[in-house]
Every structure is written in C-alpha cells, then in structure tokens.
Amino acid sequence: MNAIETNPAARTVASTQSEMTEIILPNDTNTLGHLLGGRLMHFIDLTGAMAAYRHSRTHVVTAAMDHIDFIRPVHLGDLVTLRSSVNRAFNSSMEVGVKVWAENTRTGVTAHVASAYLVFVAIDAEGRRQRVPQLTPETPDELRRFEGALRRRELREAEAARRKDARLAMAALEGSSPSGE
Numbered sequence: 631m632n633a634i635e636t637n638p639a640a641r642t643v644a645s646t647q648s649e650m651t652e653i654i655l656p657n658d659t660n661t662l663g664h665l666l667g668g669r670l671m672h673f674i675d676l677t678g679a680m681a682a683y684r685h686s687r688t689h690v691v692t693a694a695m696d697h698i699d700f701i702r703p704v705h706l707g708d709l710v711t712l713r714s715s716v717n718r719a720f721n722s723s724m725e726v727g728v729k730v731w732a733e734n735t736r737t738g739v740t741a742h743v744a745s746a747y748l749v750f751v752a753i754d755a756e757g758r759r760q761r762v763p764q765l766t767p768e769t770p771d772e773l774r775r776f777e778g779a780l781r782r783r784e785l786r787e788a789e790a791a792r793r794k795d796a797r798l799a800m801a802a803l804e805g806s807s808p809s810g811e
C-alpha cells in the first residue's frame with residue numbers, strides 16, 4: 631500500500647490530477663436533449679474538489695467558481711470526461727483548473743466543451759482554515775498556469791473590493807433617501 635505524506639512542504643501538480651467520466655442520461659438533459667448547465671457545473675465542482683482533496687488531504691469547501699463558457703452543447707448519450715489539477719496553492723486556498731470534453735459514443739469524436747477555474751479553501755472538521763502545502767510546477771504548461779493563478783487571484787480580490795464599495799455606496803444612498811429604511 632502506498633502511504634501519502636499528509637503534510638509535506640510541497641506537492642507536484644501530477645499528484646493532484648483527477649479525472650471523472652459520466653454518461654449523459656435523460657435526467658441530466660433539457661427538453662432538447664442537451665446536458666443542463668447546472669448539472670455540468672456540479673460535475674465541474676466535484677472534479678475540482680477531487681484535486682483539492684489530493685493536494686490538501688483535509689476537508690475542502692468551494693469558495694468560488696469563476697466565469698464558465700459553455701463552448702458547445704453536450705448531447706444525451708455522450709460520455710463527458712472532466713480533468714482537474716491544482717494550478718497554485720496560497721495559504722489555505724488553492725486554485726484548481728477543470729477542463730471538460732464530450733465524446734460521441736457512435737463516432738468517437740471528442741470535443742472540448744467547457745473549462746473553469748475554482749477556488750477551494752482547506753478547513754478542519756470544526757471549520758477552521760488549514761494551511762495547505764505549496765505547489766511545485768514542473769513543466770512549462772504548469773508554470774504558465776501557476777503564474778496565471780496569481781494574476782487571477784489579484785483580479786478576484788480587486789473585483790471583491792469593487793463589489794464591497796458598490797454595496798457600501800448603495801447602502802449610503804438608501805440610508806440618505808427619504809424612502810430608505
């Protein structure tokens with residue numbers, strides 16, 4: 631049996647790679663027989679969490695899922711394969727990338743249908759945040775994703791600050807208006 635070190639200083643991207651394949655059944659589709667967007671987001675969340683579990687070896691929660699483009703429809707009967715890995719680890723959070731392909735079972739043609747970035751936060755059973763190992767990129771692609779993850783974190787923080795300012799400005803306006811509660 632291979633024991634995995636639970637708290638190393640760093641892990642490789644390869645050690646976090648995860649994969650899931652689903653066959654699309656009638657319950658997963660809309661009235662046109664296309665995979666529901668929400669169902670695909672559920673698969674993305676699960677596959678992303680697998681990579682985060684492998685990196686942190688503790689409980690994780692989804693803190694954020696970035697913008698997703700549904701590039702082309704997935705049809706009833708297709709095989710959907712999702713692959714995930716951690717792009718970068720910060721203090722208690724990890725950015726995970728998930729890429730999704732659909733395969734037509736009769737023709738064997740496979741196409742990229744969606745991609746997403748998610749942030750997971752490691753916590754213990756009492757909900758306290760846990761420090762995660764750092765991630766060591768080993769290939770040029772892994773390094774590109776590692777550097778991109780820092781830029782995306784800065785963009786998320788800037789966007790969160792912008793939304794907070796907008797909420798405060800709106801609250802101040804509502805508070806000062808005669809009809810404000």
Ligand SMILES: CC(C)(COP(=O)(O)OP(=O)(O)OC[C@H]1O[C@@H](n2cnc3c(N)ncnc32)[C@H](O)[C@@H]1OP(=O)(O)O)[C@@H](O)C(=O)NCCC(=O)NCCS
Nearest residue numbers: 690691692693694719720721722723724749751753759786
């Ligand atoms: C995610 C959660 C644990 C963050 O808690 P918090 O008290 O706001 O934490 P902090 O602001 O101190 O941030 C902790 C880390 O989370 C990251 N984070 C928090 N909110 C984030 C967001 N919206 N997007 C990206 N990262 C986020 C921070 O950058 C920080 O990362 P770091 O430790 O690597 O520097 C908390 O908001 C939560 O429990 N949310 C609900 C999660 C959930 O129920 N998900 C769905 C089911 S799994």
